[in-house]
Amino acid sequence: MxxxxxxxxxxxxxxxxxxxxxxxxxxxxxxxxxxxYHELDGDGLPPPPGVLDDPVFADLPPPDPSRPVSLGRYLPPERPTTPNAPATEPAPQPVPEATPPAAAPAPPPASPPRSAPPVTPPAPAPAKTAPPSPPPAASPPREAPQQAQTPAPSAPPAEPAAAPVAPSPTPSAPASAPPVAPRWFNDRLETTARLHILLMGTDQEELGSGRADVLLVLTLDPVARELTLLSVPRDTRVTLPEHGPAKINAAYAYGGARLQTEAVERFLGLPMDKYVEISQGGFRRAIDAVGGVTVNPPFAFTLDGQSFTPGPVRLNGEQALAYARMRKEDPRGDLGRNARQQEVIRSLMGELGKRSTSELQALLEQLQGDLRTNFSPSEVVRLRTRHSYLTERQRTETVRGVGRTIGGAWYYVVPDSERRRLHLALR
The missing domain is CATH 1.20.5 (Single alpha-helices involved in coiled-coils or other helix-helix interfaces)
Structure with missing residues (x-):
């Protein structure tokens, strides 16, 4: 015992x-x-006007109806009360209101005369002008009042004819529209919805000041099991609300991570599901914490006292920072710099993928004050489990534009056609 x-x-x-x-x-x-952890101002609310409804993307083909669409950080409420539904329902409501009068002719004639006294005077006016040109002018007014008696002005004539056809497309549109991905990010990870993550790297040692030196959009596709990396050139010319034309990375200086995220969303017409903001010092310390990154310089150059030669090489944080920042000696300019930034980040992601959860936790503890994100620890763990392909299968997209001096400042000008192409490629 x-x-x-x-x-x-x-x-x-x-x-x-x-x-x-x-x-x-x-x-x-x-x-x-x-x-x-840090939520951006406006998370959970409908997107501000112009962020996701730019007319540039209005006439593009609809999303694949077989795959749910994520609203990103603009979280909708639960299914029963969707905020977007009221926004879309009022539009169809006025249309049925115009069609019922045709179905019930008795009420309309009684109501028009009461509300029509102001409308009847204009009717004789055209009749007075009709005599100078009897044949052409007389025919339109006679047809116009007849049609106007059922709905109102001359526009309604087309409406009654299209009325029987209009109701049929409206029910079919919602049926073919893709479903909305679940509200919570962990639930979204279990669907086939594409997800977009914005990585912002500042040009200062601490967060909250300077400009965004790195703007990298990561698109996760669980169907193709592929990660797409898109670097947005920092000199890209955009229009910032209340600030006018500016370089896209100036949004961080004007409004921090919130405005910078909105600027990228406006540019692509896509919502960001998550964001990660890291300072220049944090970027350097993160690379040192994983023991460095491996890159392959395409040509020799020197920057900030660091020299590089062609061929594979292991870089520490200070070296990697210089390697990712150089632009003036690159024949491709900012595009070449973006490619080297992606190379460093891909290598860093590979190193992080080898770390255990406890090691990642220790790294986060070192980066407190240098890193902000709206990822929660549970979401990071679930992301690694569900999207294990992130470090295995990757491709890159490039923003195509032209460099141009406007008003004495250098900009990277991207045509609307290119923005549409990127929207479709990532959506």
Missing amino acids: SRRWLTATLLLVLAAGGGGYLYVSHERVSAVGQAV
């Missing part, structure tokens, strides 16, 4: 110790998550 008692006691002690360790570990993860 004594041996059994000792064994049972030992098991209870081990279980208690393990439970205590798990509790402490969970508390540490939660503390680190709270230290770096």
Whole structure:
């Protein structure tokens, strides 16, 4: 009995110790998550006007109806009360109101005369002008009043004719429209919806100042099991609300991560599901924490005291920062710089993919103050599990434009046709 008692006691002690360790570990993860977690202003609300409804993208083909569409950080409420439904329902409502009068002719004639006294005077006016040109002018007014008696002005004539046809497309449109992805990000990860993550790297040692030196959109496609990387050139000319024409990375200086995220969303016409904001110092320290990154310089150059020659090489944080920042000696200019930034980030993602959850937690603890994101710890864990292909299958997209000096400043001008192409490629 004594041996059994000792064994049972030992098991209870081990279980208690393990439970205590798990509790402490969970508390540490939660503390680190709270230290770096930061929601952007406007998350959970409908997108501001112009962010996702730019006319540039209005006439593009609709999304694939077999795949749900993510609204990104603009979270809709639960299914029963969708905020977008009222926005779309009022539009169809006025149309049925115009059609019923045709179905019920008796009420309209009685109502028009009461509200028509102001409308009847214009009717004789055209009749007075009709005599100078009896044949042409007389025919239109006679047809116009007849049609006007059912709905109102001359526009309605087309409406009654199209009325029977209009109701048929309206029910078919919602039927063919793609479903909306679930509200919560972890639930979204279980669907076939594409997800968009914006990585912002600042040009300052600390967050909250300077401009965005790196703007990288990561698009996750669970169907193709492929990660697409798109670097938005920092000199891209856009129009910022209340600031007018500017370089896209100036949005960070004007409104921090919130306005910078909106600027990228406006440019692509796509919502960002998540964002990651890291300072220049944090970028350097993250690379040192994983033991460096491996790159392959295409040509020799020197910047900030760091020299590079063609061929594979392992870089520490300081070297990687210089390698990713150089632009003036690159024959491709900012596009070449974007390619090197992607190379460094891909290598860094590969190194992070090899780390355990506890190692990633230790890294986050080192980066407190240098990193902000609206990712929660549980979402990061689920993302790694569900989208394990992120470091295995990748492709890149390039923003095609031309460099131009406008008003004494250098801009990268991107035509609307290119914005439409990128929208379709990533959507």
